[in-house]
Amino acid sequence: MIIQKTENSRISSFDPENYSFGDHFTDHMIICEYENGAWGEAKLMPYGPLPFSPSNMAFNYGQACFEGMKAYKDSSDEVYLFRVNKNFERINKSAKRLAMPEIPEEVFVGGLKALMDIDRAWIPTGEGKSLYIRPLIFATEEGLKARVSNKYMFAIVAAPATSYYSAPVSVKISDYYSRAASGGVGFAKAAGNYAASFYPTQLANDEGYEQIIWTDDSTHEYFEESGTMNVFVRIGNTIYTPPTSEKILDGVTRDSFITLAKHKGIDVRVEPIAVKDVLAAQKDGSLKEIWGVGTAVVTTAFKSYGYQGENFELPVLSEEESFALSLKKALVDIQTNAAEDPFGWREKVEKDVLQTV
Structure with missing residues (x-):
C-alpha cells in the first residue's frame, strides 16, 4: 500500500x-x-x-x-x-x-x-x-x-x-411505486437504486410521512423494504420479515437482528408479509411494532403508517416491551464491546x- x-x-x-x-x-x-x-x-x-x-x-x-x-x-x-x-x-x-x-x-x-x-x-x-x-x-x-x-x-x-433519526417516524405503505423489480438490481447496493427512490419519498414527505414502505412491483400486496432499510413487523410475540430475493437487499443489520432474536428465543418467521395481514392485525389489536433496520440507522421504530388515505397509529412501547429497541440495544452492545459477542461478529x-x- x-x-x-x-x-x-x-x-x-x-x-x-x-x-x-x-x-x-x-x-x-x-x-x-x-x-x-x-x-x-x-x-x-x-x-x-x-x-x-x-x-x-x-x-x-x-x-x-x-x-x-x-x-x-x-x-x-x-x-x-x-x-x-x-x-x-x-x-x-x-x-x-x-x-x-x-x-x-x-x-x-x-x-x-x-x-x-x-x-x-x-x-x-x-x-x-x-x-x-x-x-x-x-x-x-x-x-x-x-x-x-x-x-x-x-x-x-x-x-x-x-443518530440518523432522533425519534420514531411515520411511513406510507406504497400502493403504486416500487423500489425494485424482478430481474433488476434490488439485491445490489447500486447507486441508482437510491436515486430512483427519492421522488416517491418526496411525494410521501409532502403528505406528512418521513419514509415509505415499499411493496412488490407486480401486485403491491406485500411488504419488501422501508426507505433504505429492511423492514420487520411484530404481530403478537412473533417477528416477521420478508425473505431476501433479487428485489430485497441482504442487509447485514437484518441478518444480525434475525440471529439475535432467535438467540433470545423469539419466534422469527422469514416469509412474505401481506399488507392485508398487517391491516387485520391492526384491527384486532395484535399488531405491536413495525420497524426498519440498516447500518446507518441501526433501528428506526415507526410510530404510525398510512395506507390508501387512512392513517394508523402503532402502540408506544418501552424498551423492555419493544422487541425492536431491546434487539437494537443487544446489537449495539456487541458492536461497542459492551457485551460478549457469541457470534464472532x-x-x-x-x-x-x-x-x-
Missing part, C-alpha cells in the same frame, strides 16, 4: 458534540484504480476532491455501487469493526451484477483497517455515535458509449455518525496497522 499522510489534520475543527450525520469527513481516504484488466496498488492519501470529466461513464451509465459500514470505540478507546466479511462479499456481489470487476480482499479489508487505524481519532464515543464507512466502486473511463467501462476506482471514505482494529500493510 502506498501511504501519504496528511500534513494538515482537520480533527481540531471537528466538534464531537455538535455535528450531523455524514457532513464531516476524516483526514484520509483509500483509493485503488483498475485499468488494463487489473487492480493497481491501493493508496492511503489525504481526503479531498478527485479530477473527473463529465464524460465519466459512471455519471452517464450508472456503473456504481457501494457499502455501508461502521467502526465503534469502546470504553477503553479501542476500535472495532463489525461483520466485515459480509460487506466484502456483498460489494462484490453488487459489482458483479453491474458488470464491474470484483475488488480483492486484501484491498478491501487491508485498506479498511489501515484507514480506521490512521483516523481512529475521528471515531466519536457516546450513545448512538460511531464512524460511518463508505466503500464504493465506480466507472472512471471517459466515453459516451453505452457499454461496460474499462476503468474503475475503488474508494473508502468515512464520516463521523450520530466484532473485530478489533489493531494499532499501527500501517506498519504491516
Whole structure:
C-alpha cells in the first residue's frame, strides 16, 4: 500500500458534540484504480476532491455501487469493526451484477483497517455515535458509449455518525411505486437504486410521512423494504420479515437482528408479509411494532403508517416491551464491546496497522 499522510489534520475543527450525520469527513481516504484488466496498488492519501470529466461513464451509465459500514470505540478507546466479511462479499456481489470487476480482499479489508487505524481519532464515543464507512466502486473511463467501462476506482471514505433519526417516524405503505423489480438490481447496493427512490419519498414527505414502505412491483400486496432499510413487523410475540430475493437487499443489520432474536428465543418467521395481514392485525389489536433496520440507522421504530388515505397509529412501547429497541440495544452492545459477542461478529482494529500493510 502506498501511504501519504496528511500534513494538515482537520480533527481540531471537528466538534464531537455538535455535528450531523455524514457532513464531516476524516483526514484520509483509500483509493485503488483498475485499468488494463487489473487492480493497481491501493493508496492511503489525504481526503479531498478527485479530477473527473463529465464524460465519466459512471455519471452517464450508472456503473456504481457501494457499502455501508461502521467502526465503534469502546470504553477503553479501542476500535472495532463489525461483520466485515459480509460487506466484502456483498460489494462484490453488487459489482458483479453491474458488470464491474470484483475488488480483492486484501484491498478491501487491508485498506479498511489501515484507514480506521490512521483516523481512529475521528471515531466519536457516546450513545448512538460511531464512524460511518463508505466503500464504493465506480466507472472512471471517459466515453459516451453505452457499454461496460474499462476503468474503475475503488474508494473508502468515512464520516463521523450520530443518530440518523432522533425519534420514531411515520411511513406510507406504497400502493403504486416500487423500489425494485424482478430481474433488476434490488439485491445490489447500486447507486441508482437510491436515486430512483427519492421522488416517491418526496411525494410521501409532502403528505406528512418521513419514509415509505415499499411493496412488490407486480401486485403491491406485500411488504419488501422501508426507505433504505429492511423492514420487520411484530404481530403478537412473533417477528416477521420478508425473505431476501433479487428485489430485497441482504442487509447485514437484518441478518444480525434475525440471529439475535432467535438467540433470545423469539419466534422469527422469514416469509412474505401481506399488507392485508398487517391491516387485520391492526384491527384486532395484535399488531405491536413495525420497524426498519440498516447500518446507518441501526433501528428506526415507526410510530404510525398510512395506507390508501387512512392513517394508523402503532402502540408506544418501552424498551423492555419493544422487541425492536431491546434487539437494537443487544446489537449495539456487541458492536461497542459492551457485551460478549457469541457470534464472532466484532473485530478489533489493531494499532499501527500501517506498519504491516
